Amino acid sequence: MADHSLVRLQDVAAHAGVSIATASRMLSDPSYGGRAALRERVLASAAELGYRANPHARALATASSTSVGLVVHDVRDSYFALLSGGVISVAEREGLLVNMVCTYRDPARELEYVKRLIDQRVRALVLAGSAFRDTAHDAAMRTELLAYQESGGSVVSVTRGRDIGHLVQIDNIGGMRRLADAMVELGHTSFGVIAGPLRLLTVRDRLQGLRQGLKKHGIVLRRDDVVYTDLSREGGLSGAQTLMSRRNPPGCLMAVADVMALGALSWLRSNGISVPEEVSVTGFGGLPAAVDAVPRLTTVEVPLERVGETAMDLALRPPSPRHTVEVEGAPVLRESAAAPR
Amino acid sequence: MADHSLVRLQDVAAHAGVSIATASRMLSDPSYGGRAALRERVLASAAELGYRANPHARALATASSTSVGLVVHDVRDSYFALLSGGVISVAEREGLLVNMVCTYRDPARELEYVKRLIDQRVRALVLAGSAFRDTAHDAAMRTELLAYQESGGSVVSVTRGRDIGHLVQIDNIGGMRRLADAMVELGHTSFGVIAGPLRLLTVRDRLQGLRQGLKKHGIVLRRDDVVYTDLSREGGLSGAQTLMSRRNPPGCLMAVADVMALGALSWLRSNGISVPEEVSVTGFGGLPAAVDAVPRLTTVEVPLERVGETAMDLALRPPSPRHTVEVEGAPVLRESAAAPR
DNA sequence: CTGAAAGCGCTTACAG
C-alpha cells in the first residue's frame, strides 16, 4: 500500500494472476459476468495494492469523464452559491466531480469556459447564469453546445434563450408580475425600479413581468422610473440613491434581485428614510438574507437549492427528449412593503 | 472548422506538413526554438482546423492536469462562497479550472474527496475548511497529502492542524481574544457563547481566544455558558434560545461565526428581545450580511475573498520552502454590541 | 532544430 500512484491496472492484474483486460472488466463493469472466484481475487488484489484508476487514462479511452461543468455568473452571490449547493449535492450522489467557473457576466468569458469544459469531456454542462442578449455570442455558444451534445454531452440551462438541452425555467415573468400586482393592490401608484444590465435575459424578463403587473392596473413606467445598475448590493445602493433623489421619489422601490434590494435597504437606512413608512422595497430570489433583513424583505421566493438539484438531475437524463421543468416564483409579502401613507 | 472534437494533433501536423512531435512542441512549448516559419505554419493550421488539445491525453502523458481542487465545508455558506470566489479568480488568471467539493463537515467525505482530487492529478489542492480533531482521519489525510506532494502536487490549508503544505492562517484566537476583550471593556460581565461542533479546530481556536480575552479580566466561563450547536443560521437560532432561556440570561451573546450570530439576532427579534438594549450580540467572519443586519453586527472581520486569493497564490508556489501567511481578524464594533444597562 | 518511436494507463472490439 505504498505509493498508490505507482499502482496501475497492470499491477493488479499481475497480482491477481489474470490478464489486464479481465482486471479492467472486473473492476469497472459490475454487470460483467466472469467467474466469481476471479472477480474476488481481482477486487482483493486491487484493495491490497491500494489501486485507484487513473481517470485521465479512462477518459482518454472512453472519451468521457466523471466530471460535470457548472457555469455561474458569480459564486460570491448567495443566489448562485445556493444553486451550486444543489448541483453539488446531486453530483456527489452520482459520484461526479463538479468543475465550477464564474463568468462575472462576461459573455466572452462564458464562451471560453464552456469550451474549456467541453474539452475536458465533462459528462454534463449546467449553465446556471442568465443568457445574454447577444446574437453573435449565442451563435458561438450554440455551435459549441450542439457539437458537445452530439458527442454525448448533456446540457441544461437555468435560463431561457438557449434552444438546446434541458431547461429549468424559473418563472421570472410571472413571479414579478404577481409581485407588481400585489404592490398595486397594496395601494402603490408610483414605482421606482432598480434593474440590472439589460443584456441579461433574466433582467429583461423580470422587468417585463413587472410592467405587465402594473399595466393590468393602468400604470405605465416612464423612462426615468427605471435605473440600470450593477447586479449587486452596490448596484442596489446606487439605484436607490438615484431613484430617491428625484424630485418625486417613488412610493415603492422594486429591485430585480434580492442582493440589490438589500443594498437599497441599506442606503435607505443610512439616509434615514424609513421602510415601509416612506417607501416600500421589494426584491426577487428569496435569499436567506431576505428573511433576516430589517424590515424583512418582500420578495419572490425561488427554491434555489432545489433549482440546482433539479438542474443536475436533468443533466443525468439523455438529451432527448428535451425536458423543461418550470419553477414557480412565489411572492412573499413581508414588512418591507406596506400600503403607502 | 467542423466538429473540432475530431481534430487531433495529428491532423494539425499533417495540415502543416510537419511531424506530430514538432506540432506538439510548437503548440505547447512557447520557449521552444524552431524555425519561425514552421511555428507560424503550425499555429495557422491549428487555428484553421479549430484544434483544441485533449487535456486528458495531455494529463496522461505528463502526469499532471490543469485543474486545482478546492475543498470547502459548505458553499451555501457565504463564508466559503466568498473564499471560493477568491480562489476561482486567481485560478482563472492562471488558466486553471477549479474542482470544487463540499464536505459538509464530514471527515470521511473530506478524505474521499481529497483522494478523488488527487487521482485527478489536480495541480494543487486548496483545503479551505477547518481541520478536524480526529487522529485517525488526520493520519489518513497526511498519508494522502504527503504522497501527493511528493508526486509534485501543491497543498495549501486555510486551517491549522495539517503539518504539511502552505498555510493561510486566519488569526482565530487573536481575533476572538480582542473581541472578547472589547466586550468586557464595554462593561459586560456575563456571557453566553454559541459555539459550533468541538471537533472543528477553528471552533476550538475561537473558543480559546474568547476564553483568553475574558480571563484577562478575571472572567471565567462556566460549563453551561457555552452551547454547542450546528455551525449554521439554525444553530444560531437554537443556541440563542437555549442561552436566553436560562434563569440568568447573559448580557452578551458571542457566536463563533457570523451565520450563527445572524441566526441569534433573528431569534431575539422574533422573541421581542431588543439588541443591544437587553443583550449584545457578536459574530466572527465579516460577511457582507453582517453589515446589513439590524442592528449591524459586531464581529471580527476577515478579508475572506483575499484569503481565497492568497491561498490560490500560495498553491502556485513550489511546496518547499513552506509558506505561512498570517491573516489578522479585526474586531469591528457595531450597533449589535453596547454597554449593558 | 526535427522526426520516428515509445510510453502514459486505461478500455474494448476481436478471437479463441
Added chain:
DNA sequence: CTGAAAGCGCTTACAG
C-alpha cells in the same frame, strides 16, 4: 468467459 492487441491523443527522451 478470458486474453492479446490495438487504440485513445498527447509528450518526450533518443537519434539524427
